[in-house]
Amino acid sequence: MEAKTVKIKVKRYDPSKDKEPYYQTYEVPIEKGATVLSVLRYIYEKLDHSLVFYYSCRIGKCVGCHVSVDGKTRLACNTIVDKDVTLEPQAGYKVVRDLVVDKSEKVGA
Numbered sequence: 001m002e003a004k005t006v007k008i009k010v011k012r013y014d015p016s017k018d019k020e021p022y023y024q025t026y027e028v029p030i031e032k033g034a035t036v037l038s039v040l041r042y043i044y045e046k047l048d049h050s051l052v053f054y055y056s057c058r059i060g061k062c063v064g065c066h067v068s069v070d071g072k073t074r075l076a077c078n079t080i081v082d083k084d085v086t087l088e089p090q091a092g093y094k095v096v097r098d099l100v101v102d103k104s105e106k107v108g109a
Helices: 037-047
Strands: 004-012 020-030 066-069 070-074 085-089 094-098 101-108
Touching: 004 037, 020 037, 037 085
Parallel strands: 004 085
Antiparallel strands: 004 020, 066 070, 066 085, 094 101
């Protein structure tokens, strides 16, 4: 069976060099049960080594991998991807780079 391909639209931003955030879209092959984390790892390993995101336990215990998936805060490690999605950093925090935020520094509160 051939893998399905989805488009992953990622909000990118490096405050040290970018004036404004921008979106970059990647085409990623997925199989049933693919997670946001697995597609992010695929992008990093196969398509774009510059993408920055965080993960640790990979099983939903550490809650360190929060990202916004189509506007809703989710854990990257246990959120299933079965269609095109937009990924953004978790809202309400200062962006360190790409999908990584500083959880010690809230913004807009």
